[in-house]
Amino acid sequence: MPPSRQISHVPLPDGFDPDLANADLLPVPPEKRDWSWINMATVWMGMVHNIVVYEAASGLMALGFSAWQSLGVVAVAYGVLFLAMWFNARPGTKYGIPFCVLIRSSFGPTGAQLPVLLRGFCAVFWFSVQSYAAAQAVDAIMSTLSATWAGWTVAFLGMQIKTWLAMAIVWTLHGWITSHGVHRIRNFELIAGPLVILAGLTATIWALRVGHGLGPLFSQPSKLHGAAFWNAFALGVTGMIGMWATFAVNIPDLSRFVRTQRDQVVGQAIGLPLTALIFTPMGIITTSATILMFGRPIWNPVELLLALNHPVITVLGGLTILLATLSVNVVANIMPAAYDLINLAPRRLDFIKAGRLVLALGVLFVPWLWFDRADGIYRILTIISSLLGPVTGVMLADYYVVRRQNIAVDDLYRRDGRYAGARGWGHGGVSAMLIGGAVAASGFVIPALAPVSALSWFVGVVIGGGVYIALARGRRAVADGTSAAVT
Structure with missing residues (x-):
């Protein structure tokens, strides 16, 4: 296809392969990187406040943790995530490039499609599940009003007609927010993040009044002691990380728009671990109040709204859930999936077209079959951790150890550049990812190695990064030996 017919309508620099670049994948110029630490913080605030994170405390307490121990698990998990995202975000801010381009330095332009496809699949999956949760909230609102x-x-294809209509509303809202690209998303998050916090604080104040304090969940003792506690602690931390393991690899998709390294680290520190440590007790306190009111804990916010059976509360609460879901979906799921799809077909897709394709694919994931199967979702989370942990390890090892924080950006857009490797398969990234993933997931197949799976993300990061460094040093030794022989 001639350059004049490219989807971006922007001339590419000399030597850039049109199958590897378009306007959305090119580096963001420094003068156009206008996100401050406030933007980064509000984006994370909007993402952390979602139904899956809200219900995560119930999963931890179901393992036997006390409420205070659950907060400890959250603190450790989000602390580790913050460090991983801080370091992985740095090249995005330095060079203004997205994840799908950055990862070519370790996987090659062809090999990079494997982790990109994996990340894209996860993004569409979570977009689908989260959107269905929002559709339930819309259904509750409309059923209250009409x-x-x-x-x-009447049911159609396994779901009631009214739920299909609710899904159509939710999908349309997602499409509207993403219809003007990244800048509308940024402005939406600037409003949505703080609003969701305000709504959460309101619910917490209500719960404190109902429970005359923190409530019964905070007085529930731990059921875990000794080795059982530490095993469950490792599983809990890994599970929490699994919720964001996908974003640990593609954080450059956001950090490429941030003005400085200071802005990205301060914004992430406020928006990620701090917000999570505020939001998690909100969920526990609110659920404590449901024990006093209904005799059982209700962790699902939509179920709680229906149980309260008050029109005003149902409408306002449903709108809050809808806002929270839109906030997390557009940044954590639609945005990375759109870039991943653009990476597959840069001649034909731009950000807006790719975003619409994500919406269509989300329906094909039939989320109504997944949403009420929590055990299946958590198993998928753990598997995702074991596969994406090695990708995170490879990216960190490549940038900080092998490349020493220096990348020849232009070569990322060429099939004959220094990062091409053998026929586009890079310099060991694929091998390191597969080996790290196999080791991290070994406990799912071999019962004796079950403790490995409890730490699957950590194992994947260490093994993936270690193998990649070993392969890089091996290639360097061979190259040095060849040079010496020739000399």
Whole structure:
């Protein structure tokens, strides 16, 4: 296809392969990197406040942790995530490039498609599940406001007609927010993040009044002691990291728009671990109040709204859930999936077209079959951790150890550049990812290695990064030996 017919309508620099670049994949010029630490913080605030994170405390307490121990698990998990995202975000801010381009330095332009496809699959999956949660909230709102809506209970393809309509509303809202690209997303998050915090604080104040304090969940003792505690602690931390393991690899998709390294680290510190440590007790306190009101804990926010059975609360609470879901989905799921799709077909897709394709693919993931199967979702989280941990390890090892924080950016857009490797398969990234993933996931197949799977993300990072460094040094030794022989 001639350059004039490229989807970006922007001339590419000399030597850039049109199958590897378009306007959305090119480096963001320094003068256009206008995100401050406030933007980065509000983006994370919007992402951390979602139904899956809200319900995560219930999963930890189901393992036997006390409420205070659950907060300890959250603190450790998000502390580790912050460090991983801080370091992995740095090249994005330095060079203004997205994840799908940065990863070519370790995987090559062809090999990079493997982790990109894996990340894209995860993004579409979570977009689908989160959107279905928002559709339930919309259904609750509309059923409260309209008896006609509530009566549309005829099923079609495994779901009621009214739920299909609710999904259509949610999908349309996602499409509107992403219809003007990254800048509209930034402005939306600037409003949505703080609003969701305000709504959460309101619910917490209500719960404190109902429970006359922190409530019964905070007085529940731990059921874990000794080795059982530490095993569960490792599993809990890994599971929490699994919720964001996908974003640990593609954080450059956001950091490429940030003005300085200071802005990205301060914004992430405020928006990620700090917000998580505030939001998690909100969920525990609110759920404590449900024990006093209904005799059982209700962790699902939509179920809680229906149980309260108050029109005003249902509408306002449902709108809050919808806002929170839109906030996390557009940044954590649609945005990375769109870049990943652009990376597959830069001649045909730009950000807006790719975003629409994500919306369509989300329906094909049939989220109504997944949402009520928590055990399956958590198993997928653990598997994702074991596969994406090695990718994170390879990226960190490549940038900080092998490349020493220096990348020839132009070569990332060429199939004959220094990062091409053998026929586009890079310099060991694929091998390191597969070996690290196999070791991290070994406990799912071999019962005796179950403790390895409890730490799958950590094992994957260490093994993936270590193998990649070993392969890089091996190639360097061979190259040095060849040079000496020739001399």
